[in-house]
Amino acid sequence: MDSLRTAVLAGLAAGVFNGALTRWSLKKTLNSRDAVFYSVFACGLFYRLCFLAASIWILRREKYIIIVPFVVSLILVQLVFEAVPLTNGIKRDT
Numbered sequence: 167m168d169s170l171r172t173a174v175l176a177g178l179a180a181g182v183f184n185g186a187l188t189r190w191s192l193k194k195t196l197n198s199r200d201a202v203f204y205s206v207f208a209c210g211l212f213y214r215l216c217f218l219a220a221s222i223w224i225l226r227r228e229k230y231i232i233i234v235p236f237v238v239s240l241i242l243v244q245l246v247f248e249a250v251p252l253t254n255g256i257k258r259d260t
Contacts, residue, residue, distance in 0.1 A: 167225070173232045177239030180221065184214055184240070185247025214244060 167173050188210040195206045218240065225233050 167228060167232050167236070170231065170235055173228075173236040174239045177236040178243055180217070180236075181240040181243025182247075184217055185244045188214065188244075189247050189250075 167176060191206050191210060192203070195203045218237065221240065222233065222237065225236060
């Protein structure tokens, strides 16, 4: 990566991919038992942590002005995908 814009765009793309992947896996297990849902949730957290560590390791020779925007945009986009409530879940009459 040679510019700040490239780092931000790459972080956004990776964040969208990771967020969509974890969102899809959580939606598939939303109506499952709690143990299944929480295990998928924990695996998703571990996956995102490993992806972040691998990204930083790949970018280890870049300057901090490139690494920091990449990481911030990656984390923020993933957060947006996680913060949006899951729909089509269990419908309960309360």
